[in-house]
Amino acid sequence: MNKFLDDIRFIMPLVNGFVNEPLQESGYDIKSPYYGNSFFPRVLREMHFRLGLPFKCIWFNNANVTKKEMLFLSEALIIPDYLDWLHKKNPDSKIIIFYTNKVNYNNNPNKLKRNWCSIWTCDKVDSEKYNLNLYDGVAYFKIYKVKKEEPIYDVFYIGKDKGRLDYLLSLEKKFNDLGLKTYINIVAERRWFSKRNKRYRPIMPYKEVLENLGKSKAILHLSQGAQYGITMRIMESLIHNIKLITDCSYLVNYDFYNENNIFILGKDDFNRLSEFMNTPYEKVNAKVLEHIYFEDMLKYIVKNVNEKSL
Structure with missing residues (x-):
């Protein structure tokens, strides 16, 4: 030890x-x-x-x-x-x-x-x-590693509702309308809430999260109800070299920001999302990666x- x-x-x-x-x-x-x-x-x-x-x-x-x-x-x-x-x-x-x-x-x-x-x-x-x-x-x-496989999903989301269920479902529809394949795993704030809506899913063990990250082109991360700063989803994107779709416009101020890796909802042209998804992730050097x-x-x-x- x-x-x-x-x-x-x-x-x-x-x-x-x-x-x-x-x-x-x-x-x-x-x-x-x-x-x-x-x-x-x-x-x-x-x-x-x-x-x-x-x-x-x-x-x-x-x-x-x-x-x-x-x-x-x-x-x-x-x-x-x-x-x-x-x-x-x-x-x-x-x-x-x-x-x-x-x-x-x-x-x-x-x-x-x-x-x-x-x-x-x-x-x-x-x-x-x-x-x-x-x-x-x-x-x-x-110990947390991602085994990259041929992508099954274009967009992967895992997280609690935090009052954003309707927004997540509307985003899912927009992604699907573009022909993107999604895995949107929304967890209810309380266990018994899951009976109210069939879209709620159980908490996903992190080993399963890692498996899905390995099968996905991009991670979806929303700021509403989340911390303001470098969050878990952002770190997963940086460490495992997976693209990020987010509404966190403040990320443009970080040294790891790369428009080929990070698509900012509300800032970037949504009609170009498919083009963004089909370009490779570009590795970056960033200060945060020195103490991850x-x-x-x-x-x-x-x-x-x-x-x-x-």
């Missing part, structure tokens, strides 16, 4: 397969913040938290009360009571919170700010709005946190 990572415990929901699986496979120390992670106990736990009832600590995972130099938390599910409990139990540990999602009402970082806690995001807008530390990129894992992996991100953040604590 990497000695650098020996000193870090990762505290995050165990359902996040993209991060959990490679960490667990590598033997890294990863724990859930809470007990009760199967369906019914989780419902009870969420009710307990949302109703503001006392003794929330009965749900806090005591496996996290062992000495580590760094405690690295995903913001998902973290509540202020848990954060204060964790610091009290581990007063000598440096606590880092990383926002893997955009800030919303339920995960407002102002509720989690403490003078002993360092909070990070990869969203530029959230960084400025909430005065958070910025990591400009999304960390990827070296999870360990790169950790080293950058830990170095920054250590320097500020001197």
